[in-house]
Amino acid sequence: QVQLQESGPGLVKPSETLTLTCNVSGAFIRNYYWSWIRQPPGKGLEWIGNIYYSGNSNYNPSLNSRATTSVDTSTNQVFLKLLSVTAADTAVYYCATGDPPEAFDMWGQGTMVTVSS
Amino acid sequence: DIKMTQSPSSLSASVGDRVTITCRASQSIRTYLNWYQQKPGKAPKFLIYDASSLQTGVSSKFSGSGSGTDFTLTISDLQPEDFGSYYCQQTYSPPWTFGQGTKVEIK
Numbered sequence: 001q002v003q004l005q006e007s008g009p010g011l012v013k014p015s016e017t018l019t020l021t022c023n024v025s026g027a028f029i030r031n032y033y034w035s036w037i038r039q040p041p042g043k044g045l046e047w048i049g050n051i052y053y054s055g056n057s058n059y060n061p062s063l064n065s066r067a068t069t070s071v072d073t074s075t076n077q078v079f080l081k082l083l084s085v086t087a088a089d090t091a092v093y094y095c096a097t098g099d100p101p102e103a104f105d106m107w108g109q110g111t112m113v114t115v116s117s
Numbered sequence: 118d119i120k121m122t123q124s125p126s127s128l129s130a131s132v133g134d135r136v137t138i139t140c141r142a143s144q145s146i147r148t149y150l151n152w153y154q155q156k157p158g159k160a161p162k163f164l165i166y167d168a169s170s171l172q173t174g175v176s177s178k179f180s181g182s183g184s185g186t187d188f189t190l191t192i193s194d195l196q197p198e199d200f201g202s203y204y205c206q207q208t209y210s211p212p213w214t215f216g217q218g219t220k221v222e223i224k
């Protein structure tokens with residue numbers, strides 16, 4: 001059974017870089033594209049971007065090139081870096097995947113990130 | 118980006134009711150549409166793909182229809198466990214975008 005587990009700092013200061021980790025178990029990480037999706041409190045879902053183990057990645061232009069994803073096949077982890085965060089980046093961040101890549105049928109439990117000084 | 122608009126934003130229905138949620142795309146997306154259910158504090162659950170195909174393991178009480186710009190999700194025989202928020206998502210053109218959600222409450 002595939003399990004995804006996100007982790008992160010919880011609290012980030014404005015203008016800093018947010019780094020999140022998704023630990024993948026029960027799946028061959030090379031088989032899928034891995035997406036990050038976020039949800040601000042009380043609001044809807046926003047797809048941030050995805051990455052394949054080869055390094056091929058796609059991003060939502062709404063992030064203004066602030067997001068970068070990566071994969072470590074040796075540790076079965078997926079990463080998200082978000083530069084220059086503001087309060088608008090406060091959200092629950094989910095790691096998700098599926099086949100095809102845009103059909104998200106496997107999700108982590110999410111990790112809450114608050115941007116505040 | 119393709120904008121997805123759901124209606125209503127919220128609804129309250131009784132156990133046993135049939136409920137319909139509408140999703141409209143800002144341009145034709147053929148049948149490239151998914152539906153998700155989300156319970157409070159939980160990750161979304163994948164329900165329907167390609168506008169009308171039920172994901173494996175999902176109850177047949179859920180059904181989807183539509184093509185082009187207009188889509189519907191129908192929940193038949195509403196039960197207390199069906200409460201939550203429902204989201205549509207277009208998969209026609211990246212960036213993949215979601216509707217704003219429809220909150221279903223049980224009367």
